[in-house]
Amino acid sequence: MKLTLIIDAAIILLVSYYIMKKRLHLFENIFILMILEFLVTSYCAILYINLDVWTIANDTELFIIFRVYETIIYPFIWLSYFNLQPFFKSALSKWIWTGLFVGIQSVVERWLVEWDVITYKGWPFWLSFILQTLIVLIVHLALAWYRNLMRKEGIPE
């Protein structure tokens, strides 16, 4: 039941992303997706393999849920954030928008904890919140660099 729910959620997220009016160039979208896939798999590996502050469920169904979360749900939530962000013009609204998505990501992670997909071992939830913020900042910086590269080559945004 949990697995079908998460797969349905992933499909809905993918379709929503596909039909969404994207404000970023296609290359920017690919760039962000690849950076996010790399970051999220590294971030999770460090937490549950190296530091052992997370345990991922051994049960196959729950383990697949975690993989779907890592490779589809997590990056596509951020990708949607980056595509919708240009709609907000003022700095304050951008910050609120970022805060909202950091909150969404944290709630999704919390949900996985409630489902026993992830078990915290002395890991405080607020640290996840900080890490989500750090990840979005890293992607923003990488995107700014890539956008500058595109601008120099005359690719319209």
Add this chain to the structure above:
Amino acid sequence: MLPLPEKFDENEWFLLLCVGLSYLVVFLLPRRFPRSITVLFLLIGTTIARLSDHLLASPKLDLYNIMDTPNYDLFDLITYFLYAPFSYLFLYFYDKWNIRGYWILLFLVLCTAGGTLFEWINQKFGVFTYKGWHLSYSFSVYLAIQCLVLLFFHWVMRRQPIEKADSH
């Protein structure tokens, strides 16, 4: 967070040498694609390698180890820098030699064989330690991935709004 190697020996030296040489080749070759596209061609190799290793070599499946430990250590991270020039060079020569028709199949098989051979050398140097994995599986994985990378190449090139950089 990212542990250092248990012992700085042949696998670390081999990896650093390969990373250095492969990037040198990439920088010495004449530029073929716009920089924004070059970045994507470099990243595709790294991302696919990271995803495959994460799915196949992390706990639960754990079919092989990368470098000294089962952990995600600093030199695991450096191995991903090695995939970037390989994916770039694969696409570079595919485009430069204008490979079409049945030649694509030959190119794919040769590159897959080359990739598998390189992995075998890596295994000999202790970059990979198999725990249920077999080199023949790598051939199939490389073949599938290289097909995907070629599809990605055509998809990107169809959408690129600027002319290719002068190759010579």
